[in-house]
Structures are given as C-alpha cells and as structure tokens.
Amino acid sequence: MIDAKTILNRCDALANQSSTRTGIERVYLSPEHAAVNLQAGHWMQEAGMTTWMDAAGNQRGRLEGATPGLPTLLLGSHLDTVPNAGRFDGILGVMLAIAVVDRLRESDATLPFAIDVLAFGDEEGTRFGTALLGSRAVAGTWDDQWWTLADKSGTTLREAFVEFGLDPAKVGDAAYRSDDVVGYLEAHIEQGPYLEEADLPLAVVSSIAGARRFALTMTGEAGHAGGVPFHRRHDALAGASEVVLAVEQLAREAGAIATVGRLQAFPGGVNVIPGRVEFSLDLRAETDDVRDAVWAQIQDVAAEICTRRGLAFADEQTHGAPAVVAAPHLRDVIRAGITATTGEPDPMVLFSKAGHDAMAVADLTDWAMLFIRNGRGGISHHPDETVTEADVAVALDAFEAAVRAYAATYAA
Amino acid sequence: MIDAKTILNRCDALANQSSTRTGIERVYLSPEHAAVNLQAGHWMQEAGMTTWMDAAGNQRGRLEGATPGLPTLLLGSHLDTVPNAGRFDGILGVMLAIAVVDRLRESDATLPFAIDVLAFGDEEGTRFGTALLGSRAVAGTWDDQWWTLADKSGTTLREAFVEFGLDPAKVGDAAYRSDDVVGYLEAHIEQGPYLEEADLPLAVVSSIAGARRFALTMTGEAGHAGGVPFHRRHDALAGASEVVLAVEQLAREAGAIATVGRLQAFPGGVNVIPGRVEFSLDLRAETDDVRDAVWAQIQDVAAEICTRRGLAFADEQTHGAPAVVAAPHLRDVIRAGITATTGEPDPMVLFSKAGHDAMAVADLTDWAMLFIRNGRGGISHHPDETVTEADVAVALDAFEAAVRAYAATYAA
Numbered sequence: 001m002i003d004a005k006t007i008l009n010r011c012d013a014l015a016n017q018s019s020t021r022t023g024i025e026r027v028y029l030s031p032e033h034a035a036v037n038l039q040a041g042h043w044m045q046e047a048g049m050t051t052w053m054d055a056a057g058n059q060r061g062r063l064e065g066a067t068p069g070l071p072t073l074l075l076g077s078h079l080d081t082v083p084n085a086g087r088f089d090g091i092l093g094v095m096l097a098i099a100v101v102d103r104l105r106e107s108d109a110t111l112p113f114a115i116d117v118l119a120f121g122d123e124e125g126t127r128f129g130t131a132l133l134g135s136r137a138v139a140g141t142w143d144d145q146w147w148t149l150a151d152k153s154g155t156t157l158r159e160a161f162v163e164f165g166l167d168p169a170k171v172g173d174a175a176y177r178s179d180d181v182v183g184y185l186e187a188h189i190e191q192g193p194y195l196e197e198a199d200l201p202l203a204v205v206s207s208i209a210g211a212r213r214f215a216l217t218m219t220g221e222a223g224h225a226g227g228v229p230f231h232r233r234h235d236a237l238a239g240a241s242e243v244v245l246a247v248e249q250l251a252r253e254a255g256a257i258a259t260v261g262r263l264q265a266f267p268g269g270v271n272v273i274p275g276r277v278e279f280s281l282d283l284r285a286e287t288d289d290v291r292d293a294v295w296a297q298i299q300d301v302a303a304e305i306c307t308r309r310g311l312a313f314a315d316e317q318t319h320g321a322p323a324v325v326a327a328p329h330l331r332d333v334i335r336a337g338i339t340a341t342t343g344e345p346d347p348m349v350l351f352s353k354a355g356h357d358a359m360a361v362a363d364l365t366d367w368a369m370l371f372i373r374n375g376r377g378g379i380s381h382h383p384d385e386t387v388t389e390a391d392v393a394v395a396l397d398a399f400e401a402a403v404r405a406y407a408a409t410y411a412a
Numbered sequence: 413m414i415d416a417k418t419i420l421n422r423c424d425a426l427a428n429q430s431s432t433r434t435g436i437e438r439v440y441l442s443p444e445h446a447a448v449n450l451q452a453g454h455w456m457q458e459a460g461m462t463t464w465m466d467a468a469g470n471q472r473g474r475l476e477g478a479t480p481g482l483p484t485l486l487l488g489s490h491l492d493t494v495p496n497a498g499r500f501d502g503i504l505g506v507m508l509a510i511a512v513v514d515r516l517r518e519s520d521a522t523l524p525f526a527i528d529v530l531a532f533g534d535e536e537g538t539r540f541g542t543a544l545l546g547s548r549a550v551a552g553t554w555d556d557q558w559w560t561l562a563d564k565s566g567t568t569l570r571e572a573f574v575e576f577g578l579d580p581a582k583v584g585d586a587a588y589r590s591d592d593v594v595g596y597l598e599a600h601i602e603q604g605p606y607l608e609e610a611d612l613p614l615a616v617v618s619s620i621a622g623a624r625r626f627a628l629t630m631t632g633e634a635g636h637a638g639g640v641p642f643h644r645r646h647d648a649l650a651g652a653s654e655v656v657l658a659v660e661q662l663a664r665e666a667g668a669i670a671t672v673g674r675l676q677a678f679p680g681g682v683n684v685i686p687g688r689v690e691f692s693l694d695l696r697a698e699t700d701d702v703r704d705a706v707w708a709q710i711q712d713v714a715a716e717i718c719t720r721r722g723l724a725f726a727d728e729q730t731h732g733a734p735a736v737v738a739a740p741h742l743r744d745v746i747r748a749g750i751t752a753t754t755g756e757p758d759p760m761v762l763f764s765k766a767g768h769d770a771m772a773v774a775d776l777t778d779w780a781m782l783f784i785r786n787g788r789g790g791i792s793h794h795p796d797e798t799v800t801e802a803d804v805a806v807a808l809d810a811f812e813a814a815v816r817a818y819a820a821t822y823a824a
Contacts, residue, residue: 230663259637354638
C-alpha cells in the first residue's frame with residue numbers, strides 16, 4: 001500500500017520533470033506535462049485504475065464502484081506549476097487521490113459510485129496567462145476564444161494542442177455531464193500559515209475567495225519641488241499613500257485581504273511633485289459581500305482624500321471572479337474524515353485566498369476541499385514550500401476516511 | 413530712458429532666441445547663447461557701459477564710478493533657461509540691471525564704486541547637468557573636473573568652450589579678486605506664489621535654501637497576495653507610504669519644504685506583496701539647521717516604522733548644498749529700496765527655495781536679492797510664467813533706489 005513516504009518520493013520524482021534546471025517549471029502541453037501524465041498514469045494503473053488522457057490533456061484514472069458504470073466521485077488536483085515552483089502545490093493532491101484509491105481497492109471497499117482521479121494539466125495559467133484550462137474543460141466551460149491565446153514564443157493554444165497530439169475540435173469530449181458525477185473532492189497544501197500557527201495538520205475549506213483586481217490612478221498636479229508650497233500642492237503620491245494605508249487598514253478590519261502590488265509616481269523627477277500615480281489593488285475575502293463592502297469603503301476613503309487634497313481618483317476593474325462556496329454536505333464529509341483521523345471534534349475551517357481547480361469544477365458539481373499544513377510559514381509558489389511526512393500520513397487517512405464517509409451517506 | 417514696457421519688450425525679444433520652435437530653450441555655449449550675449453551687450457552699450465564677454469562666456473558691461481578703476485558692485489542674473497522655460501526667470505534680472513545703469517548714467521549719478529552688469533551664461537545647468545557654471549567662474553570656484561562633463565550629444569564642456577571661441581586654459585580670467593568687488597545684488601522673479609498671495613509686488617530674500625536630496629529604499633519581503641496574511645507581511649510599500657506622509661507632515665510643521673517625487677514598488681506584480689520600494693526625497697528649508705532637523709525626524713519616524721513592520725530603511729544622499737544667507741547690510745539696502753518705492757516700512761521677507769547665481773557669487777562677496785511677484789500662481793520653469801508691467805516698473809524703481817542706498821552707505 002502507498003504510504004506517506006511513497007507520496008513524498010513521488011512528489012520528488014515529479015519535481016524532476018522541469019523545463020528549467022534550477023527550480024521547477026512545468027507548463028500546460030509541454031514535454032514535461034506529457035512526462036508527468038505518463039508517470040501518474042502508471043501509478044494510477046498500479047492502484048487498480050483504468051487510465052486515459054482526456055481531450056484537454058488531463059490524465060485520468062477510474063476505479064469502478066460496486067457495479068460498472070455508476071456515477072463517479074471526482075478526486076483531483078493539478079500537475080502543472082508556476083515558475084520556480086514548490087513540489088507540492090497541486091501535485092500532493094493528485095498523489096493523495098491515487099493513494100486513497102489504492103487503499104480502497106486493497107481493502108476491497110464496495111462503493112456506491114465510481115471514482116475518477118483527475119490530474120489537471122493546467123491550473124496555474126503559467127503558459128497562456130489564463131488559468132484553470134484543464135478543469136474548465138472537465139467542467140464543460142471551455143471558451144473557444146481561448147484558442148488564440150499565445151505563449152511567450154507566440155505558439156497559440158490551438159497549435160499547442162496539435163503539437164501535444166490533441167484535437168482542438170474534440171475538447172468538448174473532456175466535459176462530464178452533471179448527471180454522471182456525484183461531487184468533487186480535492187486535497188491541497190495550504191498556501192498560507194494558518195494551520196502552522198494553529199499547530200494543526202488539517203483544515204476544511206469553506207470557500208475560495210474570488211479576487212477583484214483594479215487598476216487605480218490618482219491624479220493631481222505636477223509642479224516644482226522648490227516653487228510650490230504645501231498649501232498649493234495637489235500631490236498625487238501623498239494622496240495615493242493615504243489610499244495604500246487605508247486599503248491595509250480597511251481590509252484588515254474586515255478580515256479580508258488586500259494588496260497594492262504595483263505603484264509608480266509620474267513624471268518621476270526627484271524635484272518634481274508627482275502629478276499622477278498609477279497603482280494596483282488585489283482584493284479577496286471569504287465572501288463576495290465582504291470583499292465588495294471593503295471595496296466600497298476604499299472608494300469612500302479615496303473620495304474623501306481627493307476632496308481634501310484636490311485630487312482625482314479613477315478605478316478600472318481588470319479582473320473579477322466570484323467566491324465559490326463549498327457544498328455543506330461535502331464539507332461535512334471532509335470534516336468527518338478529519339475527525340475520524342485526528343479525533344478533533346471541530347476541525348479548523350479556512351477560506352482559501354488562492355484559486356483552485358475546485359473553482360472551475362464548481363460549475364459542474366458540488367465540491368469540498370481538505371487543506372494540509374504548509375510546513376514553513378506558509379511559503380507558496382516557491383521552492384521552499386514544504387510538508388512533513390507525518391502530516392501527509394494524517395492527510396491520507398483523513399482523505400480516505402472522507403471518501404468512505406461520503407460513500408456511507410451517499411448509499412443511505 | 414528704459415521703462416518697464418521696454419524691459420518686457422526686451423524679455424520678449426530674447427525669448428525668440430530658442431533652440432526649440434515651441435517653448436523656450438537656451439543653453440550654455442549654444443548659438444542662442446551667443447545671440448543673446450550680442451543683444452544684451454548692445455543694450456549695455458546703449459546704457460553707457462563698456463562691454464565684453466568674459467573667459468567663461470558671461471556677457472558683461474561696466475559703468476565706471478566717480479573715478480575710473482574703483483572696486484565694483486556686481487548686478488546680475490542669467491540668460492540661459494531650462495527646457496520649455498518662461499521668459500523672465502533670470503532674464504528679467506539682467507534687463508533690470510541694465511535699466512538701472514541706464515538711469516544712473518542718465519541722471520549723472522556720482523557713485524563711490526563701479527557697476528558691473530553680469531549676464532551669466534549658465535545658471536540652470538540644462539546642458540551639462542551641473543548648474544551655476546557661469547557664476548562659479550566669476551566667483552573663482554571653477555572645478556577642472558567639469559571639463560569632461562558631456563551634453564546629450566556627447567560634446568564635453570571643454571569641446572563646447574572651444575566651439576564657442578573660448579580658451580579653456582583661460583577660464584580663471586573670469587574670476588574677480590575679492591578686493592575688487594563690493595557686493596552682488598540680483599533681482600529675480602519669485603518662483604513661488606507668496607507675493608501674489610500677500611498682494612505685494614516685491615520682497616527681500618533672506619537666504620537661499622540648500623537642498624539635500626536622498627535616494628531612499630524600503631526593504632521588506634515579497635510574497636503572494638493570496639497566501640500571506642496581514643500579520644505576517646513585511647510590505648515595503650505600506651511602510652514607504654507611511655514615510656511619504658510623515659515627510660509631508662514633518663516638513664510642513666517645520667516650515668520646510670519636502671518632496672517625494674519618485675517612487676516605485678518592486679517586483680511590481682499585481683498579486684505580489686512589494687518586497688522593495690525605491691523613492692526619492694528633496695528637502696529644503698530656510699536654514700540648514702531646520703532642514704537637517706527635519707531630516708533627523710524623518711529618519712526617526714522611518715526607524716519606528718521599520719521596527720513596527722519588520723522592514724529595513726536605507727538612505728543615500730545624492731546631492732547636498734548648504735543654505736546661503738544674504739548679508740545683513742545688503743538686505744538693508746534692498747529693503748530701503750523697496751520702502752523708498754512702495755512706502756511699505758517693513759517689506760516682506762522670503763527665503764528662496766530655488767537656487768540662484770547668488771549661491772555661487774556668495775563665495776566671492778556679500779550678496780542680497782530682490783524678488784518680483786510672479787503673476788500666475790507662482791508658475792515657474794514653464795511658458796506660463798508671467799509678470800505685470802506695473803510690477804516691473806516698481807521693481808525697477810526699487811532696484812535703482814537700492815543701488816543708490818548702497819552708494820550712500822558705502823560712501824559714508
């Protein structure tokens with residue numbers, strides 16, 4: 001049977017499939033993608049599954065239920081990475097899913113549904129800039145406008161499909177019919193420090209925050225540093241600085257998360273008062289209501305700053321995604337799996353500030369997620385990302401127990 | 413005799429000598445420089461002066477005193493400009509000086525000193541990046557390191573001297589001996605709104621602020637917007653924003669002037685917490701003590717911010733000039749000139765936040781300055797810079813009266 005040590009070894013083995021010598025980078029429809037599909041498919045077969053690559057390049061494996069052809073429970077995550085990635089983000093979830101199937105088959109479990117393990121080919125969007133391509137195909141929400149997306153070398157998504165041996169005309173075949181699935185469960189390393197801080201190995205995910213992103217501009221009046229006294233200034237940078245601090249304070253008070261990642265003052269002369277500042281805002285919260293309330297407060301504060309300082313504030317939304325909420329009955333299944341494993345009667349609940357395949361699969365079926373403690377301060381999207389063998393062992397037990405719990409309630 | 417109308421016409425005529433079709437740009441040792449020297453020399457001769465171009469390309473004119481060969485009072489300002497300049501900055505002071513000499517000669521004034529009118533060829537530093545080249549030559553503080561300074565086209569200062577018909581080896585000849593001068597008086601348009609706000613035409617200058625400029629860096633820790641909660645962030649931009657606002661508040665409270673003109677956050681991803689911010693500070697005050705006290709306060713606040721937020725602050729001074737203070741007995745002369753003209757017993761006193769030729773001449777002799785109201789909100793270094801004919805008339809009377817007042821006290 002596959003244990004935690006084996007899972008970590010498998011994560012190490014997949015980390016070798018990288019387009020870069022240092023760090024890990026493995027993008028959609030690349031030779032490395034083909035290599036990890038082949039390897040994962042091999043492990044799926046060892047676990048007793050029939051395997052195939054779907055029409056969007058996702059690797060799949062199926063374990064039939066009590067009788068062949070039953071609706072299927074989807075277990076999955078992704079095998080692609082960001083540049084200079086860690087080795088667990090996505091990958092760990094796929095390896096856990098394969099191990100759970102291995103255990104179920106070893107124990108001759110009789111399940112009221114089939115299980116499909118999905119190893120998505122694109123969650124991060126590293127190659128084509130648009131994320132969740134693998135899971136969108138599975139969910140049946142593929143958008144034909146994506147075919148002309150191009151990577152850094154100018155290769156379009158359509159060309160990359162053909163190079164990978166896929167038929168763009170058949171991408172629709174990757175989609176499930178809703179009636180054929182009974183839900184989606186995903187295990188994933190936490191991309192934050194909350195479990196580590198709480199000294200707990202596992203958490204239930206309540207929702208995945210939908211980020212809104214804005215391009216912001218504060219406009220004032222440029223002028224010479226020596227010539228314009230304070231009372232006549234309309235300093236766009238002083239105004240923008242107030243906004244940056246208000247963003248931090250308002251988001252913090254609301255339990256949301258907000259980041260001004262980009263900011264530049266113009267014209268940018270050492271002795272010129274800034275006449276314009278361009279900056280960005282990334283805003284996330286457990287619910288869209290909380291997020292949008294914080295945004296409204298930020299706008300109010302910006303308006304007050306503009307009135308006081310004689311400035312103008314403009315915002316343009318550049319990205320917006322709704323929060324997706326886990327299905328209560330599947331959250332209960334994850335919770336039951338954790339409780340059965342750790343004895344903790346009331347497992348920790350977290351909302352995910354990062355995106356996941358579950359966001360796309362949510363259009364197809366109910367979903368829930370299990371978070372596993374990130375071992376080093378929540379470091380994510382970085383080679384230092386880490387998990388302990390002990391936590392993987394607990395996660396494997398809990399994930400298996402969750403599937404068994406769902407089987408019990410589903411049958412009843 | 414030359415009146416205010418004539419002075420304005422002369423400023424208009426010189427504005428036509430520009431290397432650009434739109435706006436005014438006239439730089440050191442250019443064909444336009446030669447043209448305005450020739451024109452100003454002509455007007456100096458009409459005013460009864462003997463004229464010559466000195467070894468640094470400054471145009472000069474001399475009116476002898478009661479007997480030939482007396483020590484000389486210097487009256488001057490500059491004829492060069494910034495890019496897209498106004499037509500009065502520097503030029504007005506030269507035209508007023510010529511007009512004062514014209515009046516003194518017309519009235520057959522008997523003066524206890526000669527008068528040299530100096531039309532400096534470089535104050536702004538537009539061409540070679542280093543300012544006050546003309547007045548430094550006159551003050552005897554020329555630095556041979558400057559010879560290799562190059563303009564945008566790669567021409568060095570040395571090459572430009574030769575092209576202009578000057579001998580670099582003889583630049584020292586432009587310098588006065590201290591014993592040969594009795595002081596320096598300069599009239600200049602105010603590069604700020606204070607006289608306009610006070611509804612007054614003229615002010616006495618108390619000192620010229622010496623700017624200190626710094627390259628500042630705030631360093632924190634980059635991280636993913638979705639993954640790092642507020643209590644674990646070391647957001648360099650949030651810290652730098654606090655510094656920007658503290659700079660504004662501390663300078664304002666101290667009566668100093670401070671500008672953060674340049675600021676950029678790195679790495680600059682929309683969903684990445686800024687790990688580093690690079691920004692600039694330009695700091696000016698009436699005295700070096702006030703300026704340096706504000707800088708010390710800013711450093712203290714930055715240190716407190718760093719402790720609280722887990723950031724590091726670094727500063728590097730990129731420019732530093734001491735404030736130069738007007739000589740009390742020459743300030744009295746300017747004040748007397750204003751009072752004699754406007755009847756105002758206690759004329760307004762301003763410190764200059766912009767640099768002037770007087771800063772360089774201060775190394776040679778005592779100095780004082782007269783400021784003339786800027787007609788449109790203090791706009792400077794811009795084509796909209798303006799003065800009224802009425803103010804020029806008052807300035808001319810006051811500047812003449814100041815010279816006569818100095819002659820009276822000097823003789824006594």
